Amino acid sequence: MKTSELTDVVTRVLTTTNLPAAAVADGLAGALRDSHAAVVVAPPGAGKSTLLPLSLLRSYGSGRIVMLEPRRIAARQVAARMAALLGERVGESVGYQVRFERKVSAATRIEVVTEGVLARRLADDPTLEGVSCVVFDEFHERSLQSDLTLCMVRQVRDVLRPDLDIVVMSATIDTAALCRELGASVVSCEGRMFPVSVVQAREDAPVTAIAEAVAAAVVSAHSRHEGDILAFLPGQGDIERCAALLGDSLAPTRVCPLYGNMTMERQAEAIAPSPTGSRKVVLATPVAETSLTIEGVRVVVDSGYCRRLVYDAATGLSHLATVRISHDMATQRTGRAGRVAAGVSYRLWTTATDARMEEQRQPEILDADLTPMVLTLAAFGESDPAALPWLTAPPEAVLRRATDELRLLGAIDSDGTITPLGRRMEAMPCHPRIAKMIVHAADDARKALACDIAAIIEEKDVMSADEVHADLLPRVAALRDARRGHRLGPWRRVARVADEYCRMAHVRSDDSFVGADDIGALVAVAYPERVAMAVDHNGTYRLAGGATVHLDGADSLTGYDWIAVASLHAGGRGAGRVFLAAAVTKSDVEALASWTDNLTWITHQGGVVARRELRIGQLVIDSRPLTDVGDDRLTALVCEAVAREGRSLLDWNDEVRTLxxxxxxxxxxxxxxxxxxxxxxxxxxxxxxxxxxxxxxDGHIITTVTALRRLPLTQILWNILPYEAQQTVDRLAPARIRVPSGSMVRLDYRVGSDVPVLSVRLQECFGLAATPCVDDGRVPVLMELLSPGFKPVQLTTDLASFWQEAYFEVRKELRRRYPKHYWPDDPLQAEATRGVRRKK
Structure with a gap:
């Protein structure tokens, strides 16, 4: 269709429709002319996802519009709806591209894509040549990819393309903050919503019985209300269980599951309007919250839960968790019941729980694995992700871990610049680990095997873990058997994903028999830090990353010394659980390992440990003595050990403490x-x-704990003082003082006291008229006078007064206890004595 014809058709669509979004089309165009950015706020059912992108075609001549949808189902439906409004087929003026699927032509003016598609395109073409506007639909979901793509588009606009328009659309979002960030104007649209009454449950639906609670609520609502029913459950497993519980009990009403892994035909069946006089129940994941229009829905049953991928930055592992939804999600779900007539929403949680729910969902960037994002940005030319204009800044610790992981995979270099290998990995629409496994495979057979493994890892596990446990081998064998016999059944989706990977890797799928070691070698390439070594023969393994994981004791893999783990649960403080893994040979592990000089100080092993080790992460495969260590490295290591543990490594005896x-x-x-x-x-x-x-x-560096403890620490510390300082300290604070008996008695210097203590037997002080002093006579010592048995009898800093007064009382007691000793009447005139000696 020519540009002029397309403009006429769009104008006719806008003037003939009764959807509210048509009324703000001109306002949106004006806002973009003024500031090149707009935030559109419109409730569900207003037509913003279809009418507004079409209306923008009138503003851009031959320029294209790229519209981002957070989900594949929504991208297909929105594109189909816009094409139908133009009277065309999808792929003409309006097309779409999602993972592994593209319906776009040279004539396409509006391209509806999922967010990862545009991020990859930006990495290849940062100027977005030929694109006039980027539209972000349902931005309130704040997926990682939507935040990443908006950040990249803003960077392009700020640096290269100031003419590039940005439109952000949502039903529930903080418009003020977003407008400030984008320099955008707000375009508000009134909705066409019918009233929806909300029925709150008396008890919360238990997280362990969500399917049962939803099934019961659907049966009750079906008997009370007319129209189709839309029920929200967290995930595919809950939907399938709920469908099984309902069975044919609502016949002739149809029960239609709706989730992302379904075929397009079954998705279309769930979305299509019910024939006149018939009803259906749609059991959906959050894919049906926004964008998707399911005509005829009058009743919503909301479990109040969703599934979210939770990333553990401490372990680098992610796992799906069933969590409580937020108020904005509940509002979106409720709104699905008011599009065609007044409706009702059954919320399977109590008023008390409602009061505790978060107002807005948390941006995924705060709780996600950022490894794919960092690789995309490296391909985009940005080695410092933290410097980009984020709406919500990614956590620094998770960014660092993602960067380290990509370096480990060889995707980026030490400066954060993408490598040729990383460029090939980034071109694959999958996690960098999966991409590494495929591009690293040495030949066509291994590439085909890597594609099969990738599909099995990414898709829902078809086989029962109770029967085959964690081993990938029977899964690969079953997939290839199904393809070979043309009986795909439950393997259909896995086979399709594997075929798409094979197409991208330029190889044909391979159904030949394969060995366990071949699988393990490929998994180890993708997950080198999850290579695991057996700790015992009961299924306990230690990962190269350091964590402990566990296999079921009956698992066939427990007999192997080495395995490569593809999927596991972090396990909190305990051992994680392995879900998917394969045996790997020691030689394949060695191919991923590297020799490292391990020069460390380990006190309980006696000091310096010098080994040359073949390591993969924290696992040591081989070890040999390290002999060619320079004195400087040894000296630095010992000094570091002393700085860290020196209180126990050196001999801090009383003499040292006194000094x-x-x-x-x-x-x-x-x-x-x-x-x-x-x-x-x-x-x-x-x-x-x-x-x-x-x-x-003796010509060597001291490297043992024993030798360190033999060091003469007193002399070493004394030598730290210059000679003049040594002389001064000896004069002002002598270590010993000579008493009249001739003994050199040690002075006791105590922590926190400015007065040293002289502990000496009283008899050795006969004839000493005045208290000895330190600090050049300015500070008298505290004399602790002792009995012949070295028991304290008097404390004094005034020895002259003691001789005149207290001595005679003390003498009485000492003469009684020590009658053989000399206790003169005049101590100042008596001769000092050290032993038992009487004056004649």
Whole structure:
């Protein structure tokens, strides 16, 4: 259709429709002319997803519009609806592209895509040549891909394409914050909603019996109300169980499941209007919350739950969790009942639970694996994701982990720049791990096998884990048997995904028999940190990443020393559970490992441990002694160990502590002297500056705990002081004092005290008239006078007063207890004595 004809058709559609969005089409065009950005707020059923993109065709001449939908089902339906309004088939003026499916032609002016498609296109063509406008539909869902794509489009507009228009559309979103970020105008649209009454449950639907609760509510609503029923359940398993519970009990009303993994034919059946006089019950995941129009729905049954992929940054693993929805999700679901007439919404949770629910769903970027995002940005040319204009900044720790993972896979280099391998990986519409497995495969047979493994890992497990446990081999064999015999059955979707991967890898699918080791080798390439070594023979394994995982004891894989794990649950604080894995040979593990010099200090092993180890992550495959270690590396390692554990590695005896206290006391008395800090904390923190001089012994570096504890620490610390400082410390704070008996008695310097203690037997002090002093006579010591049995009898700093007063009382007691000792009447004139000696 020519541009002029297309404009006429669009104008006719807008003037003949009674949908509210048509009334704001001109306002949207004006907002884009003024600021190149607009935020459209319109309730469900207003026609924003179909009419507004069509209306923009009148503004861009031959320029194309790319419209993003968060789900494949919605992308197909929105494109089909717009094409029908133009009187065309999909793929002409309006087309779509989703993963593994593309209906676009040279004449296409509006292309509806899922978010990952546009992100990959931006990586290949950052200018978006030929694109005039990018429309983000249902942005309130805040998926990781929508946040990433909006961030990339903003960067393109800010740096390369100031003329590029951005439209963000939603039914529930914080418009003020979004407009500030985008510099956008708000375009509001009134909805065409009928009233919906909300019925709150008296009890919460238990998370362990969601299907049962929904089935009971559907049966009750079916008997009370007319029209079709739309029931929301968390996931495919819940839907299938609920459908089985309902069976034919509502006949002739049809029960139609609706989830992403269904065939297009079955999806279309669930979405299509019911024939006149008939009814249906649609059991849907959140795919039916927005964008999708299911005509005839009058009743909504809302379980109040959804399935969300939760990423554990500590382990690098993700798992699906069933979680409570937020208020904005509940509002979206309720609105599905009021599109054609007044309706009712049954909410299977209590008023009390409703009061505790979050107002808005959390952006997925805060709780997701960011590895694919970082690779896309690297292909886009951005090595620093944190510097981009995010609406919600990604967590730094998760970004770092994603970057490390991509380096491990060889997708980016140390600077964050994408490698040629990474470029090939990014071109594949899958997780970088899966892409690495496919592009790394050495030949066509292995590439075909990698495609089969990828499809099995990504899709719902067809086989019962109770029967085949975690082993991938029987699953690959069953898929190939089904293809070989042309009896795909439950393997149909897995086979289709595998075929798409084969097409992208330029190989044909292969149905030949395959060995377990071939599977394990490919899985190990994709998940090198999940290569696991047996800890025991009961199914316990240790991952290369460090975590412990467990296989069922009856699993055939438990007999292997090495396995490669493709899917597992993190397991919280305990051992994780392996869901999918394959045996891998030691030689295949060695091919992924690298030799590393492991030079560490391990105290309980006696000191320096020097080994050359063949490692994959934290697993040691082989080890041999490391002999060619330079003295500098050994010295640095020992100093680091002392800085970390030096309180137990060095001999901090009483003599050392006394020296530290003496120096510290002189430093307090005379700060002007600038004495070095010999405190333990400071010495350990600065071990690298003083210890290396003393680590050489007999031509070798000291590397053992025993040798370190033999170091003469007192002498080492004394040598830290300059000679002048040594002389000063000895003078002002001597280690010992000579008493009249001739003994050199040690002074006791105590923590926190400015007065040292002289503990000496009283008899050795006869003839000593005054208290000894330190600090050049300024500080008298505290004398602790002892009995012949070394028991304290008196504390004093005034020895002269003691001789005059207290001595005679003390003498009475000492003469009674020690009668053989000498207790003179005049101690100042008596001769000091050390032993039992009487004066003649």
């Amino acid at each position: 530290q206290l003496r120096v510290a006391l002189v430093a307090r008395w005379h700060p002007d002297l600038g004495l070095p800090d010999l405190s333990t904390d400071h010495l350990l923190a600065t071990a690298g500056s003083w210890l290396p001089l003393y680590l050489h012994a």
